[in-house]
Amino acid sequence: MTVDTRFAADAAAHRRDAPRFCPQCAGGLAIATEFWEADDRRFYCSCTGCGWTGEITPTGAVAAGHEPDH
């Protein structure tokens, strides 16, 4: 496999930040595919231990709300 060195920092960030444990059973996650949406990094995760599947989105220190249209 030829590694695309232009994005080595993204690969390193993925390796550092990808969730490792299932939020339901705390077992090791089988796979966490990272995708991006606007400013978010999202991880589509699957636990082969308990079957939990879901997305995990790191938020950092900020808990952002939203305002309805008015």
Next chain:
Amino acid sequence: MLTAEQNDELTQVDAGTPMGEVLRRYWYPVAFTRELAEFPVKRVELLGEFFALWKSPSGRMGIVPEACPHRKASLAYGVVEADGIRCPYHGWVFDADGRCTEQPAERDNTQFQDRVKAQAGKVEEMGGLIWAYVGPMPAPELPRFDTYVMDGYRDIGWADLPCNYVQIMENAVDPHHVEFLHGRYFEFVGKHEGFVAPASFGKEHVKIGFTAFEWGIIKRRVLKGASEENDDWKVGHPLVFPYNMRVGGGGIHQMQIRVPINRTTTRFMLYTVHSPDGYEHVDQPQIPDYKIPVTDANGVHVTNYVEGQDIMAWVTQGAITDRTTEHLGRSDIGVAMLRKMFREQMDVVARGQDPLGVIREQHERIDLPCEKDKFHAGGAQFALDFCDMGSTRFSPVLDTIKKIHISAADKIAAEKAG
């Protein structure tokens, strides 16, 4: 984006690897029926291993690892006999179950043939293809998917592609690519080469969705001007785990087959059945197969037809695409779902269970869900676009196929008018 370890695991095909063990639970097409009629033994590469595939004059078929257990000469150069294949080097014979039945150079009282077995797989013929199973016994049933057993007029296009099969399978859960690769890009190529690309392929996607089901993943889309009541969403079409995709529309039924020959070579096959409403049976003593172009004389990808565009995208991703530095978006969620499915099935096999889509019950036919009114383009028009703008344009029976669609459409129109 995955880790390097996950990408490595996902793309393995060799025996003893988690994914290689999953892949060894399925049947694969390894030859055209006509090939063994022309010459009764063929060297076959499948899942990174070489085999000798043979068919005896009485119709018995077998597949064994290529290297003779005696001194490793190739059984693919063997002599096909009534009940097995004879090694060309010293004449040992192996039957369809892999039993050694003769060791001619050994004295009768010193033979050790019962101690040497060739680890044979299973072989069956279906729909103009020879299918092989080379995994652990007992072998499951060969799935009789609708395309292989339905009435209709057939042809098979194929090409060997220099890339891992997983990136081809990821394309099967990527609806958006149609709008651009077969829409905008097709238009661009057409402008430069002097043809008009089919309008239906460039329709804008409004919504996409994926549903896991017993054979894989159903892919759904709503295109601009349509709704969830249209076939593209209501029915969709399936990725058939782990190496097929069922597509169709306009009276065309197709299985797109992606056989992992080895880790970086995939045999891409387009098994197509033309069976529009109003179809009248046409005899086919032999199903024609034909190679589809990948690159031209200068090594440049041929992209003026639908599958050539797909091939360009798959192959230019690299022999094994670097998933550690890709950048997926929400529109790639089907790709993430497929990776999850692959990963889950590795664990299923590790637990000693059958993975998704392995069938052990005898059956006549498996009907797969597949939209009929594809891209709400109209049946006959979609079929003619498919013939002129897809790989069928290279088929040796193109004219017959077009006549079948036109006469079927005329017949239906006449019935409606009458």
